[in-house]
Amino acid sequence: MDKSNCILLTVFIIVTISFHCGYALRCYTCEQSPFLCRTNVTCHEEEDACLQIRFVNLRTYSCWKTSRCTTKEVADHFNADSFRFLCCYRDLCNKTPGLLVSTTPLGISAVAALWMKYL
Template sequence: MKASVGVCVVFVLALVGLGSAIKCYSCKDYTGTCSKIRNCYYDDACVSVNERGGDTYRQCIKYSDCNYDAIGEKFPKMSSFKFSCCTTDLCNTAPVSVSSRSVVGILLSLALFWWGVL
């Protein structure tokens, strides 16, 4: 009996988080740095819109508007852009540079190789 009550409590607590809204970065920047955070609505996603040769816009958007046509209507001054939508907290951050990942990977590999030789 106590075990079934415990399972029910855990189940209810897990469901509480399902209806909660996400947090997204909200800014317009060129450098890829963004620190302003906004609480979105429960049916929103985070979007990152990159204007070709220009700024990056990060904000909340209705999940149903995560398509090229709808985003083109929201940003009519952009003639060429790429976008990505995501649904986890603060997922519309600037991507980590691939070259920095490669350098870290090479350095770790060299360190492990050197450590294994000694």
């Protein structure tokens, strides 16, 4: 086996191993908890985000898909009208209630924009 074939074989083996050693995100997971969640899981391969959704006094934490991190997707899945949510992309990042997106100001802004448009 010549040197170039050996290098190609080595690169092939490294690339093959890299594809099989994927990174799995870890997220907190609790349903309708009045307290901060302490349970965490390793997410499925297709779940590449952590979610925290907050209803008045209850919070739900789970693994989620980035493509579903929209107000409409979250509202449809949880059948909710007024809530705040957070999608994040690091291990165990959905514990902090810090920067949650609220649907109430979004709704008020939409109504105000429509009202201003027709004045």
